[in-house]
Amino acid sequence: MTDDAPETTAPEILRYAAFAIRPEGGNPAGVVLDATGLTEQRMLAIAAEVGYSETAFLAPGSAQGAYRVRYFSPLTEVPFCGHATVASAVALADRIGPGRYVFETAAGDVPVEVERGADGLRATLTSVEPKVEEVSAADVAEALALLGWTDGDLDPALPPRIAYAGARHLVLAAGTRSRLARLDYDFDGLAAFTRARDLVTLQLVWREAPEVFHVRDPFPVGGVVEDPATGAAAAAFGAYLRELGEATAPAVLTLHQGEDLGRPGVLRVELSAADTRVRVSGTAVAIV
Incomplete structure (x- = not known):
């Protein structure tokens, strides 16, 4: 996911409310599950267009179940975002089922586990060393x-x-x-x-x-x-x-x-x- 990589078709942009059981609760996040080929400028423009506090952009990571993730607010990139991580993991689980993922972020590797419970899909992230x-x-x-x-x-x-x-x-x-x-x-x-x-x-x-x-x-x-x-x-x-x-x-x-x-x-x-x-x-x- 480099700045000079060619962009292809317009990416699918998902929207999830994290830390909530209803769409009108919690914190909304944009999620792009396939950001392959998107430049940094394009990701920032998408985040600004979505208008949420963060939008997460995922691309295939270094191993099976791993994803490289970048997080953009409407104005800037941030090294890590918890609510967009939860939103992205649940979005993945909606597509491919609950399980364990590793998000390779600018702050370090963040394991995320998604399970289905009484209130729906729940994601648990483990932080980098605090x-x-x-x-x-x-x-x-x-x-x-x-x-x-x-x-x-x-x-x-x-x-x-x-x-x-x-x-x-x-x-x-x-x-x-x-x-x-x-x-x-x-x-x-x-x-x-x-x-x-x-x-x-x-x-x-x-x-x-x-x-x-x-x-x-x-x-x-x-x-x-x-x-x-x-x-x-x-x-x-x-x-x-x-x-x-x-x-x-x-x-x-x-x-x-x-x-x-x-x-x-x-x-x-x-x-x-x-x-x-x-x-x-x-x-x-x-x-x-």
């Missing part, structure tokens, strides 16, 4: 100012960090659900802030219970005000909680996202005592 790093007080202060938040809006038990599980996210925890519900930020300013720090989104969270969270993800660097359900950030957040000792493996976390957008979705995050990588699972359904 990491969590400190963030400067100056960067936190700037992010808060761009969000219109103050230090007093934060939950002191969940300090700001940058978390990675395929893409980098700044984690900021709100002290109340009402603070999380009010999201009115400086779009251009936050886009410049995230771009300068190689961040994909801000992972804004509120803890309802020890293992239940509500989350929101501004995504201005991708040209999207808010991502309705963010699998990459969910994986990074699982690593964040384990690093801080706020979750002890084995653990299963439930993340609710999209409620404030009218697109409710549920993300399941699993921490294993035997593996530092994080598993994120959810259902997906075709948007007709």
Whole structure:
């Protein structure tokens, strides 16, 4: 899949809602199951035309059941996208049946397993090796100012960090659900802030219970005000909680996202005592 490869016929573009059981829930993603021959410019143009936060482009990988995958927002390419991974795996399962796939992404190889359950097809991805790093007080202060938040809006038990599980996210925890519900930020300013720090989104969270969270993800660097359900950030957040000792493996976390957008979705995050990588699972359904 190189930029000078010849393009053939127009690709089939599928649309799936990830982390939802209904098309109007979760996070919609575009899926191109055969992107062979598409240039980077064409993929970006398709993603912009589709208009979702990400569209995934698949091509045959290095082995049976492996696929090379690239992810594009309407404005840029991102190294990894969880909801488009779930959507793509379910789209594959709709065509060839449930099973195990390996997505060869810019962030590394991501195994994905698809099973059929009571709520339909469910995909579970295993992240690349995660990491969590400190963030400067100056960067936190700037992010808060761009969000219109103050230090007093934060939950002191969940300090700001940058978390990675395929893409980098700044984690900021709100002290109340009402603070999380009010999201009115400086779009251009936050886009410049995230771009300068190689961040994909801000992972804004509120803890309802020890293992239940509500989350929101501004995504201005991708040209999207808010991502309705963010699998990459969910994986990074699982690593964040384990690093801080706020979750002890084995653990299963439930993340609710999209409620404030009218697109409710549920993300399941699993921490294993035997593996530092994080598993994120959810259902997906075709948007007709």
